[in-house]
Amino acid sequence: MRSRLLSSTLTVVLVVVVLLGVPLGVIQARSIESRARDHLQVESQQLASNVELWLENRVPVEPQRLARQLRPDQYAVVRIPGRPPIAVGTPPREDDVLAARGVGAHGETVELVQGREDIEREIQAFWLLILAASLFATASAAGLTLLQARRITGPLADLVRAAERLGSGDPKPRRRHYGIPELDRVAEVLDSSGERIARMITAERRLAADASHQLRTPLTALSMRLEEIIATDDPQIVKEEAAIALSQVERLTDVVQRLLNESRERQADSAVQVDVDDVVHQQIEEWRPAFRKADRRLKVRGEPGLRAVATPGALAQVLACLLENALMHGKGSVTVRTRRLSDWVVVEVADEGPGVPPELGNRIFERAVSGRNSTGLGLAVARDLAEADGGRLELLQLRPPVFAIFLNAYEARLDTSGGAHGS
Template sequence: MRRRITLLVAATTSIVLLAFLLPAASLVARVAEARALDAAQAQLQFLTPSVGLDDPEQVAASLIGTSNDLRTGVRLADGTWLGDPQQPDIEVPASAEEIRSDAGILLLQPVRREGDTALIEVFVPSEVLRAGVTRTWLVLGGLGLVLLLLALLVADRLARSLTRPVTELANTAHRLGAGDLSARVQPAGPREVREVGTAVNQLARRIGELLAAEREGAADLAHRLRTPLTALRLDVEGLPPGDRDRLMDDVDALSRGIDEVINEARRPVREGVGAECDATAVVVERAEFWTALAADEGRNLQIEWQATPLPVRVPAADLTAAVDALLGNVFAHTPEGTGMLVDVRARDGGGASIAVSDEGPGMPEDAVERGRSGGGSTGLGLDIARRTAESSGGSMRIDTSPRGTTVTLDLGPPA
């Protein structure tokens, strides 16, 4: 925007200067030519009286007082030339005549006497016709250049005063988009820009208020659900062993569902498209965290990874939640002792591919749909993983069969 304003002012100023300087330059050339011709006409009028007397000595004396810049010649009635004629062999015209050529302008003035005619010839060279024109043009060009530079300087200052508030507004918007809800813009610049800045600040405050209200609502939800859930757990524990085990599994599934809902609602603001993390470090750390539970259940948990970092366009917190969701699903929906494999490797074109495989009985093809529940699941885990992959520019794939299931997250590289 700043560059466009400067270019606009430069173009407008150039047009105005050309509209002024071109006619001025033409006028200067015409004035110089008119001045030289006036001097030649004055010289003709000065010589006419002495030539009319046909006195060679007086004519010669008059020629001494003429301008050296003009070539002046006088042909007497007897054909004798005095001075420095330009065209000695020219015919005497019937009246005053002006002959133009590339070399200059030749003025002819016949002087009639009784029975004969004398001729006065004054030649104005082209350099005399243009005397002072080049210097004046240079002065006009220098003046135009100075005016253009001044206009550009003023335009740059004006553009800077206009674009600085817009740039600050854009930076604040980027910070808000990246999750920094404390970012505020100082309204400045034109009235319209100040109104936009004020609106952005109000929007940021409103977003903060809504998130705070959401967190408070999640806290209230946790408080309201924990108490009846605890009472339900106590009631189930008092049942006979067969019914107690079956209902206790349902209570545990409900408890996990509530935890997932609350954790998702109370997560911090996402870090935006500019966030990134090392997929290798996050996946290995989370797999090792689940190793202890795998050992308790007799599961063989294997981890395969590359020794080099794999940066992906996902915040570490989001990737942690996605990996925990995938591993948690394996533990929740496969029998104890089922083996599992976590594999993280580089993708073609950048990013990383994370695959979690198990040797369980498989899962329905529509298990990734949000809210789809089955076997004690709320249906949120896989949806969290899917949205995490898609937010990075990647995708999630599920390959299932009676011999096991593989869930693969394809994560995009940093922007």
């Protein structure tokens, strides 16, 4: 990453230098040459005026007197009507020279020629200045880029280590802040994920320990009853032992149900604030290609900005189950609608198909119950996931079918928690 930042920054700086430095150098070179031509023209006209003044005052126009008016790199030819031309100075050797012509009031002319050495030196000095400024800007940009890269790559490497530690089973939050809002947000999400994983691991371990402890006695008693049945041939004893075994099975069922309820309550406590729009739009984007392939529309309606208390992954799984059912068993357009109902946030999924047969009704959520050729487990698992977060999944309408996910509104959860705490 550091090398990519450096290369991209240097590329930008070089492009800026070329786009600004080269035109600036060309413009300045032309400006220097233009100023030199203007100055030479002024000097030639000044020299012509001096020659005119000398002639009016009957002062001899001699080469020595003219030479004192010229710079060492200049060459002049003075022409006076009725007299031979007077040349002063050494003619430049270069073909590319600057020339100017001054004219007096009585026809006197002065042709002034100057070499370009001073002009070229001034232009070269300016190009060297641009080059030095470009090198300084490039070096400064490279230094700042390396400092910024070090400021970014350090926290990124730390976040990578935190993610690896989270994946290895160490969910302890670190509460790190790096001074970069985006990276701080990533760190907060990792910490909150670590806390949820820690709660889930604790709940799973507690469930395993409770199940091991509470199921041992009913299983032992049931095993003893079955052994008694196997060991006897008396039908009356078999009947009595079978009745006792059935009571043990009921007790075992109650224990399992209680453990599951406790696990769901703990899981509901680990739910977090969820932006319902984020989950809905994420599922819409995932399922839109499948609906488009089936030449069916997938629409979103309702109130935006709703927040609920849920597990994001579980809510997404429940919504995915409803969308899959609508795609497999429904017809026409499928509409996902969000709304607020008292202390609930409701997510409805409706299609234009034949719906659920009346003889099934709410039995559609029971395991192994299906109105089509399917396993009948999807809706049952979806209802369990919804209930685990303290919500519920219901069939609001048979034809056309309308399924609804009821979630605790985040604001209502805060009010309830605050009231309980205050009492």
